Amino acid sequence: MTEGRSGIAFTLDGVDGLTFTRILNDLMHDGAFRKPLQVQAREPRAGQPGALTLVFHPEARSQALQAMQRLKTILLRYGVQVDSVVVPDRGT
8 A cells, every 4th residue: 555545455255257347337436435535456366356445545534434334335236245344443
């Protein structure tokens, strides 16, 4: 991550490429993920789950937490269970 930024990381085990693309498309068209948030995506590959990370500056933490809840809703729409979410401490 970029210096001075934190990220909320989602691991999406078992999501195929097409579903991942649909999720990413929904995410990119949703106002909850507007700047100053940045979305980093890692496509699922053989043996590696897909991942999405919401990257933010400390002052945008509340926006990032709201976006995290929105992302969970988008994932549920596609029947995706989130296997892992890592939320950094305030000081991180």
